[in-house]
Amino acid sequence: MEQNVWLIASAWMALALVASLISIRLGISVALIEILVGVVAGNFLSLHTTEWIDFLATFGAGLLTFLAGAEIDPDSLRRHLKPALAIGMAGFFAPFIGVFAVTYGLAHWELHAAWIAGISLSTTSVAVVYAVMVETGLNRTEIGKLILAACFINDLGTVLALGILFANWNVWLAVFVAVTAVVLWYLPRMTRLVIRRVGHRVSEPEVKFLFLVLFGLGGLARLAKSEAVLPAYLVGLVVAGVFMRDRVLMDRMRSIAFTLLTPFYFLKAGLYVSLPAVMTSAGLIALFLLTKMGTKVVGIWPLTRWFRFERREGTYTTLLMATGLTFGTISALFGLTNQIIDQTQYTMLVTAVIGSAVIPTLIAQRFFQPVVVPDGPAQSEALAHAERLATPPMRGVAK
Amino acid sequence: MFHKILIGLDGSETSEQALDHAMALAELTGAELHALSVEERLPVYAATVGEVMEEERYEHHYFDGVQARARTRAGERRLELRVEVVAGHAAHALVEKARTGGFDLIVIGHTGHSRLHHIFLGSTADRVVESAPCSVLVVHERRKVG
Numbered sequence: 293m294e295q296n297v298w299l300i301a302s303a304w305m306a307l308a309l310v311a312s313l314i315s316i317r318l319g320i321s322v323a324l325i326e327i328l329v330g331v332v333a334g335n336f337l338s339l340h341t342t343e344w345i346d347f348l349a350t351f352g353a354g355l356l357t358f359l360a361g362a363e364i365d366p367d368s369l370r371r372h373l374k375p376a377l378a379i380g381m382a383g384f385f386a387p388f389i390g391v392f393a394v395t396y397g398l399a400h401w402e403l404h405a406a407w408i409a410g411i412s413l414s415t416t417s418v419a420v421v422y423a424v425m426v427e428t429g430l431n432r433t434e435i436g437k438l439i440l441a442a443c444f445i446n447d448l449g450t451v452l453a454l455g456i457l458f459a460n461w462n463v464w465l466a467v468f469v470a471v472t473a474v475v476l477w478y479l480p481r482m483t484r485l486v487i488r489r490v491g492h493r494v495s496e497p498e499v500k501f502l503f504l505v506l507f508g509l510g511g512l513a514r515l516a517k518s519e520a521v522l523p524a525y526l527v528g529l530v531v532a533g534v535f536m537r538d539r540v541l542m543d544r545m546r547s548i549a550f551t552l553l554t555p556f557y558f559l560k561a562g563l564y565v566s567l568p569a570v571m572t573s574a575g576l577i578a579l580f581l582l583t584k585m586g587t588k589v590v591g592i593w594p595l596t597r598w599f600r601f602e603r604r605e606g607t608y609t610t611l612l613m614a615t616g617l618t619f620g621t622i623s624a625l626f627g628l629t630n631q632i633i634d635q636t637q638y639t640m641l642v643t644a645v646i647g648s649a650v651i652p653t654l655i656a657q658r659f660f661q662p663v664v665v666p667d668g669p670a671q672s673e674a675l676a677h678a679e680r681l682a683t684p685p686m687r688g689v690a691k
Numbered sequence: 692m693f694h695k696i697l698i699g700l701d702g703s704e705t706s707e708q709a710l711d712h713a714m715a716l717a718e719l720t721g722a723e724l725h726a727l728s729v730e731e732r733l734p735v736y737a738a739t740v741g742e743v744m745e746e747e748r749y750e751h752h753y754f755d756g757v758q759a760r761a762r763t764r765a766g767e768r769r770l771e772l773r774v775e776v777v778a779g780h781a782a783h784a785l786v787e788k789a790r791t792g793g794f795d796l797i798v799i800g801h802t803g804h805s806r807l808h809h810i811f812l813g814s815t816a817d818r819v820v821e822s823a824p825c826s827v828l829v830v831h832e833r834r835k836v837g
Contacts, residue, residue, distance in 0.1 A: 315734070323738030356738060363740040419737035426733055426743060427779040546741045554738070618738045649736040 300342060307333055308555035321419075322550070323558050323617065324649060327642070330562020341560055349560040350520070352553030353622050354506055357451065357521040359546060360418060360618065361528020362535045364444045365437065372438040379438075379595050380445025383613045386591025387584045388414040388453065394583045399576060404458070405637055408627035411453050412641045413584040413648065415616040415623070416446040420649055424612055428661060435601070439609050448525065450619050454626060455513065455522025465516040472509055472523050476530045479505065483534050487541070498541060499548070502531070519626055521619075561621045561642065564628060569639040580644040585652055588614035604662050611656035620645030693722040697794040699785050699815070700726040700774075702757040705800025709830040710761055713798040716828075717770055722796070726761055726774045727788050728754040729781040751776065782818035790824045798828045 311329045315322040333339040341349070369376060392410035395401040401409065421443050422431060430436035459465050483502065490497045505527055510520030535542045570577065592613050596606030624641040627633040633641070698713045700706050710726070717724045730750040737743050758774040765772035777784050789797050801816050816829045 319732045319735060321734040321737040321742065323742075324736045359739050359741060417736075419740050419743060420735075422740045423733055423735060423737050423743045426747065429778075542741060543745070546739065546745070550742070558738075617736060653736070 295342065297344070300345070303339070304345065304556060304559060307339075307559055311555065311559075321617075323554065324646065326555055326558035327562040327565075327621065327646065330559035331565045331567065332562075333559065334563035334565065335567045339559075339563060341563065345556055345560065348553055348556040350557075352549060352555070352557030353625070354510055354520050354524040355545070355549045356554055356557065356618055357524040357622065358502075358506060358528040359542075359549060360447065361444075361525040362532045362542065363418070364441070364529060364532045365536065366533045368437040369441045369444065372434075372441050375438055375599055376441035376445050379442035379592055379599075379613070381449060382591035382595055383416055383442060383446035383588060384414050384449030384453075386587040387614075388449075390583050390587030390590075391580060394579065398579075401633075401637065405627065405633045407453075407457055408623060408632050409580070409637070409641055411450055411457070412620045412623040412627070412645060413580060413616065414446070414453070415450045415619040415645075416443045416613045417615040417617045417619075417649060418443040418447060420615040420617060420653060421612045424653060424657065427657075430662070435605070439612070443613060444529075446613065447619055448529075450623065451519075451522050451525040454623055455518045458626075458630070458632070459516050459518040462516070464512075465518065468509075468512040468516040468518060471512055472526065475505060475509060476526055479527065479530050480534055483531050487534070487538060491538075492540065496544070499545060502527070502545070521622055521626075558621075561625055564625075564635055564638055565642050566635055566639045569636045570643050573636065573640045577640050577643045577647070580640060581647045581651065584616070584644065584648055585611075585614045588652075602662065604660050608656050608660040608662055611652040611660060614652040615649055616645050617649040620648065693717075693720045693796045695723045695725065695792065695794045696796045696798060697785065697789050697792065698724065698726045698761075699781065699797065699799035699819070700728045700754075700757060700761055701781065701800070702728075702753065703800055705830055705832050707800075708832065709798045709800045709828075710764065712828060712830050714765060714768055714770055716796070716798070718768065724765060724770055724772045725788075725792070725794070726758060726772055727785060728758060728774070728776045729784045730754065730776060730778040731781055733778060747778070750778075781815040782822070785815075785819050786822045786824070795825045796828060797823055797825060798830065801829050801831045 307329050308326065311326040312322055314320075314329070315325040318325070330339075388410040390410075391413040392406050395409040396403065396406035418440060422440060425431035425436050425439070431440070459468075483498065486498050486501045492498075506520075506524055509523035509527065513520045513523055589610050593606055593610045596609050597603070601609060621642055624633070624638050624645065627641075628635065628638040693716060696713050696717060698706075698710055700710060713724060716722065730747065732750055733743055733746050754776045758776070762772050762774060775788075777788075785797060785799065788794070797819060799816055799819055801814070816827075820827050820829065
C-alpha cells in the first residue's frame, strides 16, 4: 500500500507538539523531551522512519550543529584562547580515551564501535553549561566566558573526530578538505555581502545562501565518507561573528530548525532506544556514564586548579563540562546509521548521554554551586593567572 | 517593627496578594519595600544556547510586565517599590537576597511556579520558611486585603 505522507507527517508532528507542551509544563528542554517521547513511540507505538523523515532528521542535526557553532562569542574565544584550548582539549581527550578503553578493552566492542562510544561520551553540552551558568550569573563573568569557550573547543574535538576518524582517505577527502577550507575563508565576507545587498527580505536569501553552503559541503563530506556535521560546525564557527551582530537571522534559523527539523531528529534519536536493552545493559550504561564523568574529572579538574580556580568553582566547572546531549546523540546516531554500532550499543550510548545531561548538572547545582560576584577581585585574579599559565600546560596537553 | 520587607513576585494570584499584605505592613511600619522576581523557567538540559537565550528574553518580558504593574499599585498607595529580576531557583534566590540585603521579613504567596522543583523538593514557600534568615509571611489564597 502506498504510504500516506500526510498521515505520517501528522503522527510525527503530533508527537513533536506533545513534546513541546510537556517541555513547557516541566521547564525542561524540548530536545530531551523529544528524545524521551521518541523512546515511547519506538517501544510502544511501533513508529518507523521513512526516507524523507531521515532527510529532515539529518538536516535537523546539521542545522543544530551549525547553530551550536554560530553561538560562540569569537571575541571571548580569542581573549581566552590558550586556557580554553587546554581545558577544552583535556575535556575531549580524557573521556574519549577512557570510554574507548572501557568499551574496547572491557566490553569487547569492535574497534570502530569503541571509537563511536569514545566520541559520543567525549562531548560537553554548551547549552546545558550556559543554562546553569545563567542561574548563577557566571555567564556574565570572564571566568564563565572562558568555560564556555573551553566547551566549544571540546565539542570541536568531538566533531573533528567524527569527521576524520571514519573518512575515506582518498581523493574525495582531499577535495572536501580543500573546498571546505576555501569556503570557510571567504564565507564571513560573502555572508555579510549577501545580508548587506539582499538581506532581511521576505524571500530570505541569506538563509537560503547558508543552507546552500551547508548542503554543498555536507554533500562533499558524504562523498568522502565523512560526516556532514563537521562542515556544519565549522561553517557556524566562521559566521559566528556575523550572527553576533544579526540576532534576527539567528532567531529565524532557530525557528526553522526547532519547528520543522530538530523534532524529527530528536524523535528519531529516541526511536531506536530499546527499553529492554536499557534494562539488560543497565550495569554497562552506568559504567559508561561513570567513566565519562570520572575521566572528565581526571582531565579537567587538575587544570582548573592549575589555573587557580577556587576548589568549589573548579569542581563545578568540571561537572558542567561532564554534561552532554546533542553531539552525543548525533555521534551515536551516526554510528547506528552507518552500521558501526548495533541497536543495543546505540541504546547504551544514548542512555548514558541522557544521563550525562542530567546527573552531573544535578550534582553540580546541589553540592558545588559557587556564589558569584560578577568579575570580583578573586575571579579577575584567577583569570589573569589562567592567562599567564596558559602556555606551559598547552605544551603538555596539545601534543 | 519591620525595616526592610522582601516580596517574592512571580505574577501568580497569591504573589499579588502577598504584595497587598506587604504594602499594608509597609504603611503601618514605614518599612522599605523590595520585590524580587526569579526566572526559573529557563530550559534545563537545553540543546542550543539560543534556546536558553530566547526563553530568557521571554521571561524578562513577562517579569517586566509583572513588576511594572506592582510598581504602579505601590505608587497608587504612595509607596516606593524597588524591583529586581534574577535567574535561578526562587527559594534559593529569595533566601540569598534576604541574607545579603539585611531584610527582616519575606512575604511570599503559598503557590509559586516551581514545577519540577515543587514536585521533588517541596514548594518554594516550604523551602523559604526552612532556610530564611528572617521572619517569613506566607500568604494563602483568599480575598484581597487593603
